[in-house]
Amino acid sequence: MLRVENLNVHYGGIHALRGITLDVEEGKIISLIGANGAGKSTTLRAIMGLEKPSKGKIIYNGKDITGKQTKEIVKSNLVLVPEGRRVFTNLSVIENLILGSYIRNDAKEIQKDLDWVFELFPILKSRQEQKAGTMSGGEQQMLAVGRALMTKPKLLMMDEPSLGLAPLIVKNIIEIIKKINQEGVTILLIEQNAKASLEISDYAYVLETGEVFMEGKGMDLLNNEEVKKAYLGT
Template sequence: MLTVEDINVYYGAIHAIKGISLDVPDGEIVALIGSNGAGKSTTLRTISGLMKPKTGKILYEGHDIAGVPAHKIVGMGLCQVPEGRHVFANMTVLENLELGAYLRKDKDGIAKDMDDVFKKFPRLLERKDQLSGTLSGGEQQMLAMGRALMSRPKLLLLDEPSMGLAPLLVKEIFNIIKEINESGTTVLLVEQNANMALSIADKAYVLETGRITLSGTAKELASSEAVRKAYLGG
């Protein structure tokens, strides 16, 4: 579904992404793990059109989308849930979800997807008229994911969904990511919590200082000594 070929990305003079290539097969969960500052978020921002690679290709369903504006990429079925959630704090939960569907015109489909989001995240239904800025961190993460689902994505990019959440909530969020995938959405997951990421992923890549240093099935990486020492606490 997505193939990134040898992309190089710069912040001014800083060479942030150094020739990385990766594949996200249709229907799978692919995890991108690595420590803080490794370039994981930059990779996602480049795929979703918020940054432009200096060189390389980003092929989504066979089309090179490198340099395509972000809103057009969303319209093609590729949507990102940003790190830090970024809900619209002064708008209600319902208004945030409606914004997720801003490119769509199919009222019946939007209503059905709204029901689906409320089934996945019952807490959002309870708080639908509440201002999003008053939600807890976990509820805001659910809202950010629900808002992305309202665009009906074929490929969902998730940037650090567990960040700042209590362990019980992390488990809940990861169960929902699995559920989203099982209902037909392909997922590219960026996550510092390598244990959780590898427990639900099909395949994974390790990113270190802008380069991919390891790749394989999630099982292979979970049992790799180098990965265990660096990311899995021994």
């Protein structure tokens, strides 16, 4: 579904990505783990057209999308939930969600997906008229995910969805990610809670200083002694 080949990104004199190669198989949950500054977010931003690669290719559903504009990538049903939520704080919950469907014109399907979002996140249904900026961090994260789902993504990329949230909310977010995947949405996930991420991942890549250091099935990496010491605190 998605293949990243030899991806390189420079920030001025900084070589942020150094030949990243990875595959995202349709219907799977794929995780990127690694320390801060390893290149995880830069990888997602480059896929999304928010960073310009200096070398390499990004192939999505058989088409080369390297260097394409972000709005064109979104239209191909590839969507990013950015780190830090980035909801429209002065708009209501329902306005944020409707904005997520701005590229669509299938009213009946939009309503169907809105109902699905409310099923996943009942709190959003009860807070439809509330300004997003007055919600808690966990509620804003739910809104950010819901807004992304309103684009009807085939591949949903998520950057640190549990960052700064209470453990109970983190558990809820992880369960929601599993439910979204079970509905047929492929997931490419960056998650600070490496243990939780690997537990639900079909496959994962470990990034270090802009390179793929290790890769394998989620459970295999979860039980890898090197990964345990470096990222799982054991």
